[in-house]
Amino acid sequence: MQENQITASEWEVMRVVWANKETTSKYISEVLEDKMNWKPATTKTLIGRLVKKNKLNTIEEGRKYLYSPQVTEQESIQESSKEVLEQVCSQKRGAVLYQMIEETTLSIKDIEYLQKLLEMKKRSAPKMIQCECTPGQCDCSLG
Ligand SMILES: [Zn+2]
Structure with a gap:
């Protein structure tokens, strides 16, 4: 797993942001409290991780923060x-x-x-696919 990959929980947050383009942590928390039964603190932690992973942008607007997606x-x-x-x-x-x-x-x-x-795809497909696994991680060659 890549370090900045989006986890299953983080997907829940991203979906809210993708659907709304620009939104507050309050709104994200409300949606996920309903769907996932998460406390706002849980959602805030996930938002923080997504900002760190460069998946979310933070826009400061007065006293509140708006979040927008940095990836589609x-x-x-x-x-x-x-x-x-x-x-x-x-x-x-x-x-x-x-x-x-x-x-x-x-x-x-x-x-x-x-x-x-x-x-x-069929028109240019090979008859067989070559196994490119690291020896010891695959039993393909053993048939
Ligand atoms: Zn293999």
């Missing part, structure tokens, strides 16, 4: 899904994606989009 939701999703895939052997990534799709409710539109992408 899109790039954060990309980063975290990339991280999940990099944790497993390159030969097992297809199975991870299969499982993710199997467990997700998709719209017809989502499915058509995925089908198109897969058709495109």
Whole structure:
């Protein structure tokens, strides 16, 4: 895990900020007290960590602070899904994606989009994926 990666709890905070562009810690606390049953102090701690990790901007406005995102939701999703895939052997990534799709409710539109992408990938896909794991971390070569 990268040092400045967003944790599951921090995602809860980021989602509020992403949805509202610019918001106060009071508002973030209210949303997460409802959803997660967190005390304001817990939310404040998470906000502090996200500022340190350069995920949130702090804007001082009079006596209160406003928070805005320093990273987009899109790039954060990309980063975290990339991280999940990099944790497993390159030969097992297809199975991870299969499982993710199997467990997700998709719209017809989502499915058509995925089908198109897969058709495109199929045209240039290799027959086999090479295992690039560190010896001792993978049993691929043992079959
Ligand atoms: Zn491997």
